[in-house]
Amino acid sequence: MAICIGAAGSAIAADDLSRGQYLVEALAACDNCHTPRGPGGYDFSVRFSGGSQTFSGADYVARGSNISSDNETGVGGWGDDALRAAIIAGKGRDGTLAPAMPSDSYRVLTKDDLDGVIAFLRAAAPVRAPSAAPSQRHGAWAPHPLPGAEAPFDESARAVKIKRGLYIASVARCMACHSGEVEDAPDHVKKLGAGGKIFRTPAGVAVASNISAHREKGxxxxxxxxxxxxxxxxxxxxxxxxxxxxxxxxKAHFAKMSPDDLDALIAYLRSIPAKE
Incomplete structure (x- = not known):
């Protein structure tokens, strides 16, 4: 097995890096929140140095933080346990992360996949860039994981096509966008896949589509x-x-999804009951 040296100085297996890159780029789309954008898209010269978009809610204001390997302004000085807690539990070193960080969706990650993500982040170039906005949430916090994806999967679970699709849907945050909401949180019980979430972007307002099995509305x-x-x-x-x-x-992320993962995701989407 080929070995390379990561930014933190530890040995990282090449296949871990490859798997981590796939998860970061094709499924989790980490650049979407953590890499600045220019007129032509992501500015990879300062990759992972913090995103351009500000997220806000009733009790938080946040911008994607610097997750490059910089020791002072990024996560280069964080231990693996601290990174794991941030990714899957929404726990920063100074408090609970704002809900814009979709830890609920990432708690399903297998141990090996989580390690792969961390390996890929460790190998990224360090970029010195202090965070531009506070990232902690104030007030009560309640997780809203996708049903069936409340805990880490193991490889045997992912061997089942529809469960593999559930895994992908969780990591890619499909239902975090496409489930109806109650009080700014996805309702995965009554409104799974029903759509309705509103997005306000520089290109205008968009409403998440219904992706349930409903033949007319979905x-x-x-x-x-x-x-x-x-x-x-x-x-x-x-x-x-x-x-x-x-x-x-x-175009920037899901186009990189493997054919097998794409087929599994569709199998899972087909299982979502029709919602109005």
């Missing part, structure tokens, strides 16, 4: 190829381009 009548095109190209069934953030995520 994707029940869509073919697998229709759904694949929407996920990986940002194009609707009728050929119209989808609005950001879905179009951005599709």
């Amino acid at each position: 994707v029940g009548a869509w073919s697998d190829e229709d759904i694949k095109r929407a996920i990986t190209q940002g194009v609707s069934r009728n050929g119209d381009p989808l609005k950001p953030p879905m179009s951005t995520l599709a």
Whole structure:
């Protein structure tokens, strides 16, 4: 097995880096919140130095923090346990992270996949860039994981196609965007896949689509190829381009999804009961 040296000075297996890169770039889309954007898209010269978008809610204001390997302003000085806690439990070194950090979705990560993500972040170039906004949440915090994805998976669970699809849907945060909300939190019980979440972007306002099995309001009548095109190209069934953030995520990240993962994700989406 090939070995390289990460930014923190520890030996990192090449296959861990490769798996971590896939998770970061194709599924979790970490650049979307943690890498600055320019007119042409992500500015990879300062990758992971902090995002351009500010997220806010009733009790928090936050911007994607510096997760490069810089020791002072990034996470280079963080131990692996501290990084794990931030990624899957939303616990920063100074308090609870704002809910813009989707730890609920990442708690499903297998041990090996979580280690791969950390390995890839460790190997990223350090960028000195202090955080531009506070990142801690004030007030009560309650997790809202996707049903069935409340705890780390093991490899045997991912061997089952529909469970593998659930795993991908959680890491890619599909239902965090496409489930209806109650008090700014996804309702995965009554509104799983029903859509309705509002996004306000520089390109305008977009409403998350219904992706349940409903044949008129959801994707029940869509073919697998229709759904694949929407996920990986940002194009609707009728050929119209989808609005950001879905179009951005599709082209920059989900287009890199492996065929097997894409098939498993669709199998899971097909299992979501029809919602109005």
